[in-house]
Amino acid sequence: xxxxxQSPDSLAVSLGxxxxxxxxSSQSVLxxxxxxxxxxxxxxxxxxxxxxxxSWASTRESGxxxxxxxxxxxxxxTLTISSLQAGDVAVYYCQQYYHTPRTFGQGTxxxxx
Amino acid sequence: EVQLVESGGGLVQPGGSLRLSCxxxxxxxxxxxxxxxxxxxxxxxxWIGRSRDKAASFTADYAASVRGRFTxxxxxxxxxxxxxxNSLKTEDTAVYYCTRLASVGTFPDHWGxxxxxxxxx
Numbered sequence: 001x002x003x004x005x006q007s008p009d010s011l012a013v014s015l016g017x018x019x020x021x022x023x024x025s026s027q028s029v030l031x032x033x034x035x036x037x038x039x040x041x042x043x044x045x046x047x048x049x050x051x052x053x054x055s056w057a058s059t060r061e062s063g064x065x066x067x068x069x070x071x072x073x074x075x076x077x078t079l080t081i082s083s084l085q086a087g088d089v090a091v092y093y094c095q096q097y098y099h100t101p102r103t104f105g106q107g108t109x110x111x112x113x
Numbered sequence: 114e115v116q117l118v119e120s121g122g123g124l125v126q127p128g129g130s131l132r133l134s135c136x137x138x139x140x141x142x143x144x145x146x147x148x149x150x151x152x153x154x155x156x157x158x159x160w161i162g163r164s165r166d167k168a169a170s171f172t173a174d175y176a177a178s179v180r181g182r183f184t185x186x187x188x189x190x191x192x193x194x195x196x197x198x199n200s201l202k203t204e205d206t207a208v209y210y211c212t213r214l215a216s217v218g219t220f221p222d223h224w225g226x227x228x229x230x231x232x233x234x
Contacts, residue, residue: 049224102160
């Protein structure tokens with residue numbers, strides 16, 4: 001199984017400041033034939049289902065604010081919230097969909113400082 | 114609007130069975146794979162399996178943790194997928210989510226609200 005490791009486990013950021021979450025996979029999730037990284041980011045708030053933010057490592061979903069951005073390739077990925085808003089408080093997960101079983105990082109809890 | 118609605122959760126004793134339903138609307142259900150995930154209390158997200166479409170002969174994949182105990186079935190005429198859970202263990206206690214995969218072999222782009230399964234004596 002591909003092991004996904006996120007850092008940090010939790011993060012406290014002031015409103016309007018940048019939040020950066022790292023995700024590392026135990027093996028590459030880059031398809032050389034398709035030149036795509038099979039990596040998604042989800043936002044999970046209490047009492048709600050996870051919400052897809054970014055797919056293919058850097059493609060923002062429709063309706064997701066542009067303060068959310070994804071980057072990286074191969075085994076190392078980053079989710080950046082450029083200017084934290086109060087509504088961004090949540091747990092964020094990376095997920096690889098390159099291999100079955102699909103696996104997630106352990107989650108990063110983002111709070112307001 | 115794409116919607117997935119799970120039902121059937123509840124309290125069950127260890128060793129018991131439960132059947133979850135996932136009813137979809139707002140898209141051509143028969144064209145999509147459905148993945149199931151769960152989240153145990155205080156834990157992260159876990160993939161538990163996939164129900165494929167008719168083009169893939171309605172085959173399924175299962176996580177090692179549930180293989181042999183959980184079974185998916187699908188009724189495209191009712192836009193529904195079912196998760197039959199047998200020989201339940203306390204560690205199966207979780208919120209169970211059904212999801213729509215955006216396309217074959219990719220990621221969930223829509224999630225249901227989830228249904229809570231509690232396995233306890």
